[in-house]
Amino acid sequence: MHSVTTSPIPDADMTPPDHTGGDGTCINVSDYSFFYGSSQALFDNNLDVPERQVTALIGPSGCGKSTLLRNFNRMNDLVDGVHHSGDITIDGRSIYSPDLEVISLRKRVGMVFQKSNPFPKSIYENVIYSLRIQGVKSRGELDATVERSLRAAALWDEVKDRLKDSALGLSGGQMQRLCIARAIANEPEILLMDEPCSALDPIATAKIEELITTLKKDYTIVIVTHNMQQASRCSDRTAFLYLGRIVEADTTETIFNNPKEKQTEDYISGRFG
Amino acid sequence: MPGDDNTKRSPRGEPFVWLTSLGLAAGLMMVAGLLWVIVTNGTDVFWPKRVAEVELREGAGFEVGGALTFSGKVDTERAKAGSKGETETKFYIANRDAYGASFKYIDDDAIASLSYPEGLLVIERMEYGRAIGYPVNLTAGDGEVVAADDPRFFEELDALVRHAEATRHEIEDLRRKKVGRLSRKLEKIALKELRLRDKHAGDEARLAAELAPLLEQREGLQKQSEEYARRATETEAALNASKLTYRLSSGGERTLEAGGLIDYYAPNTLGLGGRIGLFVSNVWNFLSAPPREANTEGGVFPAIFGTFVMTVLMSVLVTPLGVVAAIYLREYAKQGPLVRSVRIAVNNLAGVPSIVFGVFGLGFFIYIVGGGIDEMFFKTKLESGKPTFGTGGLLWASATLALMTIPVVIVATEEALAAVPRGMREASLACGASKWQTIQRIVLPASLPGIITGLVLAMARGAGEVAPLMLVGVVKHVEDLPMSTSFPFGLDQKFMHLGFHIYDLGFQSPDSEAATPMVFATTLLLVVLVVVLNLGAILLRERLRRRYAAATF
Incomplete structure (x- = not known):
């Protein structure tokens, strides 16, 4: 039923999503350091996130996983007194380049948060929020987007009869899938997920993980997780961070079965963290 | 015994339960007492009571209208000043034209007998308050x-x-x-x-x-x-030409021209249904009619209308200003010592005595702004000695109160904005919304209940304020309601206000005894108005809260 419509508003800053395949590097982090005021959170990190794969960021609490993730769409700009050195590029363009508007960056890089945060609006309005703020008025386009996004988020069948109901009446797992639907309604290239399952029960978690596996056909996904099993189940590549440094980044199989670093092995086998 | 054990182990701070509850009880009792006084006295005014015919003892030194018999409603009994155990009763004797006053205190010892004759009528008149007497005859226009x-x-x-x-x-x-x-x-x-x-x-x-x-x-x-x-x-x-003639209990016939006749009732034969009907119609008259006889009779409609229009206008002025200021303070301004001191200043502004705002309103709005407007646009009228905006009026009163209540709105709005979960803002920004879009579409709707609460607090404060209004446009009596279909739409008109009405009736009235019932009735009305306003706000807030409840789990 659903067809992938093109992005509603052509954006000058935005190269259209490349759906031709190929495993070029999507996000490139080079010598990247990040500071909250005077305290340094990330130290000279380098990382390649390949296109249309799931990259998991793992590490103990406070190691900088979320900080790194939130820099991919510059969410950390909202915090007072932050600064950085080094660079992050997406498709070869620096996200800090002065002619790139942060709003158009966020349209390309969708985000799902740890705590599901639907707006106190109807399910329908939640999904099309990004289209509304771009001023899309066409009823047909909005309807199509709602159906496509909800189907992609595996929520359509559960809510198709109550799209006008408040999103706050959904269960925790449904809310989180709604947030995913909202993030992909914008047709981003990249989907950032910050511990999307940490507040969900095992069944809802399984659904989201299944969804992640489906979504990677169309999107580059970066996921932060505390759950080692989750990382091993649904990611293609894994990066292990410790105290603000990427200790090791490789295919998930290598990291979990044959880590090069002692620290990685200790963390994965549960000796600390 | 296990009971002993428990008493021994009772914690040390236990007596504070009593102390704290005592504080609450004292507060509640004072409020309940106040409400009791207002409600009983306020409703008493409208209830058609029986009228007694009183025979006075000869030689006790009391007479009414030169006679020992008079009719009146029993009002209150009190101890006589400067005596032991002796009491006197206040009677509502009406017939101010005949007796010179509507109320009289009579020593209880001087009363020989009380009866409730059926033929007595209470007659509502346009002038001199009510008359109490026996009907004699009716002269029609044709004689x-x-x-x-x-x-x-x-x-x-x-x-x-x-x-x-x-x-x-x-x-x-x-x-x-x-x-x-x-x-x-x-x-x-x-x-x-x-x-x-x-x-x-x-x-x-x-x-x-x-x-x-x-x-x-x-x-x-x-x-x-x-x-x-x-x-x-x-x-x-x-x-x-049509006249009603009636006889007073103290003797003597009097004639009332039909132009001064409003209504009549027979207080001692009226059934319960009739009394309730009369009560309702009295209340309705009080709410819908303009005042008469130096405000001591008639209704308070112009004061209700003035209060209402002024409060609405004040809200219209204060809401956008306060909300916009709070948005800047909370969402855009860089939080630092400067913003902190601005916030403290705003909070302090809420504590400035209201009369200060009144003086400011008079000096700034009326003399400077209003005078300037007159100078520019109403020059000829000004030269003929009639200022338009250079004198107190509805607009300036509303503006003064808006200024006075703006801190309330700012503080409430700021708190409401701060209570919007960070997650919701981040979600909006992550969808590619700009800061203003986030505020407009997410933050403001979510904080609407809090903003409305602040607005209602401001309205309740504004509606009950009297002191500053005396300087900027409230008067004791107006002929015309402050509205008009042509420019400036009554904004320049003086108006009546319930709070000022209470003050004026109770403390500026030439006949304070006659005005007392109206003071209580008006006070009750003002209290009811504020309660209704608050209840309405609470209901509205709950509805909005259900609709925009923050997503948390």
């Missing part, structure tokens, strides 16, 4: 006299009451509306004349030529106005 024992008497009296009311409306229409409209036109013509005289000063011929049609118009209007006034006088005279 026909119907005696009180005639079976047709009450039928005729009812008809006369209705006729008098209709005729009074007619006269009022002629005098106030029609003649009022003409005099406004005449005022405009006078202004035009002034302008012409200015323009053509020194050019007598031209002036006379241009003035001629104006003067002609004025003459026509004046004639018409006189005609209306004459018709009103004629109608009134025709109505006054």
